[in-house]
Amino acid sequence: MHNCKSIIFKCMDFRLTKETNRFLQENNLIGDCDIVSLAGSSKSLADGKEEIKNLLLKQIKTSKDLHCATEVILIHHSDCGAYKASCCFASEEEEKNIQTEDMNTVEKLIKENFPEMEVKKVWAQMKDKKGNEVEFSILN
Numbered sequence: 001m002h003n004c005k006s007i008i009f010k011c012m013d014f015r016l017t018k019e020t021n022r023f024l025q026e027n028n029l030i031g032d033c034d035i036v037s038l039a040g041s042s043k044s045l046a047d048g049k050e051e052i053k054n055l056l057l058k059q060i061k062t063s064k065d066l067h068c069a070t071e072v073i074l075i076h077h078s079d080c081g082a083y084k085a086s087c088c089f090a091s092e093e094e095e096k097n098i099q100t101e102d103m104n105t106v107e108k109l110i111k112e113n114f115p116e117m118e119v120k121k122v123w124a125q126m127k128d129k130k131g132n133e134v135e136f137s138i139l140n
């Protein structure tokens, strides 16, 4: 048996790797999660084409069936290129709110397909453009 607790959707952006690993470490998720790395994290589940959504939902199904994962963690971040970076938003708050709406949409989609899966949403606020410091907050 090789089981893990979670499947994580995170952005592929290399600037987040170091701090995301710290977050995973602090939450005892290193070695206990499957990781899907995509531009914009779960954005394509919120607004992608049907076949892309199906491909991503299949990753959750595989993680659940193969590794008995019981929760999906969505990590979205500020200054994300898939959301055309920070410059297009009026404020940090607006940027966070728009991505949170997408995460809420994705949560609903996941719950429709996998009612027993827990969904956690995490916002990663970059404190600098290089990703040296990132503040993670778990959303409700």
Ligand SMILES: [Zn+2]
Pocket: 011, 012, 013, 039, 040, 041, 077, 079, 080, 081, 082
């Ligand atoms: Zn990104």
